[in-house]
Amino acid sequence: MINLEVKNLNIKYRTRNGTVHAVKDASFFVRKKETLGIVGESGCGKSTTGHAVLRLLPPNALTDGEVVYNGSNILKYSNEKMRQLRGKDISIIFQDPMTSLDPIMRIRDHFFELIRAHNPKAKEEEMREMASNALESVGVSAKRLDNYPFEFSGGMRQRVMIALGITLKPSVLIADEPTTSLDVVVQEQIMGVLKDLKQTQDMSIILITHDLGVVAEVADSGVVMYAGEVVEYADVQNLYNNPLHPYTQLLLKSVPNIKIDDMELRYIPGSLPDLKNIPQGCRFKDRCPFVKDICSKKEPPIFKIDEREVRCWLYDK
Amino acid sequence: MINNVVVVKNLKKYFPLKLPWLEVVLKKEKPVVKAVDELSFSIKEGEALGLVGESGSGKTTVGRSIIRLIEPTSGDIEINNTNIVNLKNEQLRQARKEFQIIFQDPMASLNPYMTIGKSVMHPLEIHNIGTPKTRKEMVLELFRRVNLIPEKEFFNRYPRQLSGGQRQRVVIARAIITNPKFIVSDEATAMLDVSVRSQVLQLMLEIKKEYNLAFLFITHDLASAKYICERIAVMYLGKIVEIAATRELFENPHHPYTKILMSSIPVPDPNFKKEKIIPKGEIPSPTNMPTGCRFRTRCPYVKKECEEIDMNLEDLGDGHLSACPFFK
Amino acid sequence: MKLKAYILTRILLSIPMILIILTIVFFVLRVLPGNPILAMLGPKAPPEVVHAMEHQMGLDKPIIIQYLVYLSHIAVGNFGTSTYTSLPVLQELLQKFPATFELTLYSMVVAVLIGIFLGTYAAYNFGKTTDVFARVYSIFVYSFPVFWFGIMLQLVFGVWLHWLPVSGRSAPFMIPEHIYTGIYTIDALLNGNFEVFIDAVKHLILPAVTLGIVISSIFVRMVRSNVLLSLSSQYVTAARARGTTEKKVLFKHALKNAMPPILTIMGLQFALLLAGAILTETTFSWPGIGNYLITRISYRDFPAIQGAIVFFAFFVAVISILVDIINAWIDPRIRY
Incomplete structure (x- = not known):
């Protein structure tokens, strides 16, 4: 049973130097008793997405789309109705305790x-x-x-x-990088607490993190974000064992895994595109090893493959 | 026989505890925080030693005191056969070209008003290496080496115009431009995103080989240490609890703390079911250290005798040392 | 318990501070040019008389002895004798002080109210009309010269509209019968004389509003920037995320956390006013310490000047202790 669903979420920040399209067209959902991991590097829009669900973004953020909870779009709620929801139906914990x-x-x-x-x-x-x-x-x-x-x-x-x-x-707990500023041993303890909660409290958890290891350990499904877009969305097994998007593939190869000896680490050359000035086409094209002609011409849509979603032209049939 | 570049013996760093002035005047015995207590280790040419621990373990203090960025309380530190503990200001300043440190935040260690080319050239000027002309040539060559290409363009850029990974590569270039024998890396990759982190890790690995450097790799991340280091030392509350060759440490961890640390690292593989060892509580305050084994308050295998042991490292063979006499 | 210990240490710590101030005042006045005896007797006084006077005042003794004598006098509340009126300086100061205190108090009330509300509201509405208004207000008011602003208010409300008196503390015969504190508004109420109270308030309004508005500019800026800072803190977002109402978020979390630095500045300003509302007091012929100092400086009444400085030093010390105690009460991290 779907507990919370985000549909076509768009978030723009108005700044002195122009508009930043921080999150573009993000869609995902989380079921009861399920943990959804939102994973990505800094600047990918994962925290912005999490805060937008509770409408906690600063006033210069423009949010568009739907966040459906209990059958209604809470982005349309009055401020007072939203206040009553916060902490009671949906709560959030932050990166820096x-x-x-x-x-x-x-x-x-x-x-x-x-x-x-x-x-x-x-x-x-x-x-x-x-x-x-x-x-x-x-x-x-x-x-x-x-x-x-x-x-x-x-x-x-x-x-x-x-x-x-x-x-x-509450029926949804958003955990925004809950262990990033903590030591590994403490992280392990906190993750244990979150795992217990999911079972005992009948609750959905949205876990936002940059740590692929953490997602693998506690999440049931995962959303990978890059430069403000959801580039891949799948259950954890598929996401780790058979990643589709080139970004996911490369990201997994750049994390040192202590269980693999003499691991050869990869890295992703180049850097994130400027969100104020997004080039035409795919946002990952400048760093992608499989780049094709179409990648710089048209922005890839979401392609559905079985139960999974991926935003990449490689999967265009 | 490969030479030891760094030999540290009985290093201690105690910090006086901050107290209200009235208590300072009245108390005879000044309380101290034993941030680093009787530490000994050595690093060979071309070898990277990982120093791993949680915050509060004293690993950063070790990194700073062995190159005298802060003054050690006592102990001997030999770098390149010179005991640097006794060096006076000018001698120390000259000796500094032999050892460099890379910090966690590259933005904070680069002067924002200086082009990165000038920043990297600066150590050459300080130590009077080369002529103004050859210096620029040296910097450009090094920029090519650390993959800041086109190097002539990068030379005139300012730190804010670079990405995090690029900045850290600038800092690495600056650290090796004086051709040092020894480099301390203090959480140098902690602030970088995964996709860039591995690039910097790889660069450090290559540089270490090319320059035959001794490396002290301070980190909270065992996985990164495993990737870079030949040997790893695990620290807890100012003490080394275990030290061993990397593979040996991962295959046969001996000290309960090492085991706990290892079992806590998230593995990016949903099918990996790990054996969980969860310690009790949290790292105690260094102002109120447990007697005997410092880990005993959290150790899942604690015994009565632990209150009395003094955490000496015992050799288990092949240079694998552990501070736990009980645990087998 | 911890708070009490903190208060005690804080008071003990202020003793050396006061000693240092006393010492500085003493030595600075000694090296200043101008001979107090010549100032008293006139430049043509015969040398014997000057010497006799110096001996009488102890000025021929070694400076260290003079210093110790001065300290011992201050310890027993002897601030010296005015060379102008031959009255004890402390007595004169105590007589003038309530007027200044009253003016300062009410000016601070005006300034603090404007500062806190306009500042907080501006921070909450960052970038919107209220915020722009607050910023313009504070720059505009900051550039007002006090005496000019005072004269303008006198002109409008006193001379043209005849609503308020333009000078003094009270109308003739409107002084409270029994003086308890020297603060007319309080004494009038204690006497139960409402007419006198109204008169005192009427006299207070113009000078207090003048001074209060001018000072409020600094407060508005201080409050605005500090509240902005705490509004951007994680704990404010966290409080919102718990469903806390906006009013509570703003006042209980943002403003309260912003208070310690604001209170420090307000306390300093209060102390500063006690010493130096000179322009306001002269503009409104207010019979307080500011007027007193002006007169005595022109007469080179050194004991009076020195006494006044020491008197203020005590007040600065007392107020800074009070501010620190309030801050420690607000913020537990200070007192532990």
Whole structure:
């Protein structure tokens, strides 16, 4: 059952030096109890996409398209209706746990604020109970409710953020690079927490990351983004074992894998196109080893192959 | 017999703890943070030693104190048969052409108002190598080598006009232009995207071979270390807990911490089912270090005796050393 | 508990600060040109008289002794005697101070209200009309000379419209019967005399608004830039993502986090005003410390000047302690 669906999402930023088309025509969905990984390098638009779902982008961002949740397009919701949705139906955790908590507010007040925002009449004992349960479920002692954020390490803060994210039992959790600024051992612990949640809380997770290893480990399906576009969308097995898009193929070959001895690393020459000034045709053409004539003339559409999607002229029949 | 380029013995770096001034005046014993404690290792010509650990392990402090960017508290550091610990200012300045460091953020290590050509030429001027004419020639040649082509165009560019990967290649060029014997790379690829990271890793590997460099590769990423290094040392809270040849370390990790670190690395393969060893809690604060084995508060195999051991590295044969006397 | 410990250390720490100020004031006044005795007796005074006077005032002793004597006097609240009125300086200062304090207080209220609300609102509406208005306002008002702006207000509201009095603290015979604090608005209320209170407020409006508006320009800019900074923080986005209302996001998260640097500047400004609302006081003939200083400088009344400086130094110290304590109360990272 589809829980959240993004259809033809377009995001443009108006800046002093012109318009940046940060996300173009992104479409994907996530089912109940499923984890969708959105993977890509910096500047590919993956975080922008995640924030756009909750309408948390800065005012200079123009969002177009649909985000369908519970049968309606939440991009059309009024601000108040959107506010009621945030934290209750869809919640988000961010890349940098060091700055995600208000430094001058006790942990408990973060929980109280969340609960009261959705139930102004909530009683203190009741809220404490909810907060304690949420904290304990991610491995943080409820005794620490009265502490301030600076008394926690990065990993513990991220656990607190996750606890905040799941307190009201939302049906979608967006995790935006939740472990990027953490050490591997802590990353492993946090990923464990996220995996448990998916099973125990009946929740969809949208995991945004640049780490192909993390996606392989926890996701059921994956979206690969490049320069603001979804270039490949498939279930994880197919994505890793039989990648279709040249970018995905090369990306997988450039990640060192500790399980392979004497691995020969590849890299992708060149760099990302300027999003203010996108050249005609395929956005990956300047770095692609399989480039053809048509690639610089026409932008490739999404081609559907079985259950998968790929944006590349190689698959034009 | 291949020579050791770098020999570090009993390196210590203690930082005084910041306290309110009143307590500083009143307390007799000044508390310290033992960021690096009694570290010894050596690196041979053409060899890369990986120094791997989490944040707070002290790996960055090691990298900076062995080239005296910060002053070590005690210990001996021999680079190219010179003990650099005793060098005075001018001698140290001259010795610096033998060892260079590459930092994590290339943007921060390049002067934004200087063309990259000038930036790379600068060390030649400082150490009085070549003439103004030959210097530019040297820089251009090196630019070709690190694949900044067309090199004449790149010479006049500013750092902001380059991509992250290109900038890091400039920094590498600057590091090797004085023909050093030893290079410290402090998380040099951590900020780069995967598709570019491997290019920089490969460049470092090639440079190491061509110049027969000794390399200290400091990283939190075991996978990158595996790709570049002949040997790897694993650090935890200021101590080396295990050191071994790369393949040996990956095939027979001995110390519980090494095992945990290895099992935590995500593998880009959905079919790979890894054996999970999850440690307890998080790295303790270095101001409040556990007695005995520093890892015992998180070790899944902890015993009572661990409170008393002193973390000496024991040889398990073939240069494989581990600081855990119990775990087999 | 931690807060109390912080307050205690903060107070202890301000002792050396005050000592340093006292020392600087002492030595600077000693090396300044101009002989206080000649200033007092006139340039034609006979040398014997000058010597006798020097001896009487202790000025013939070694400078270190003079310094220690000066410190011991200040410790017991002896700020010296005015050479102009022959009254104890402290007594004079205490008499003039409430007027200045009252003016400063109300000007600060005006400035802080404008600063916080316009600044926060501008930051929240970054780039929109309100923001443009706030930026233009602060540049415009910043360039107002205080005395010119004061005269303009006097002209409009005093001379043309006759709504408000243009000078002084009170109308004749409108002084509170019993003086408790020396602050007329408060004393009038304590006396229960509403008529006097209204009169005091009427006299306060023009000078307080003049000064308040001029200072508000700095506050608007400070608040705007600091709130902008905290609005762009991750914790603000995170608060929004929890479904927190915009009002709470703005005031509870963005503004509160922006407060410590703002409060520091406000505190400094407050202290500065206590010492130097000279132009405003002279424009509105306000009988405060500013007017007092102007008179005494023209008479070379060195003990009075020195006393006034020391007096202000204490206030700066007290206010900066207060600001630090409030900041520590807002931000737990400071007090731990």
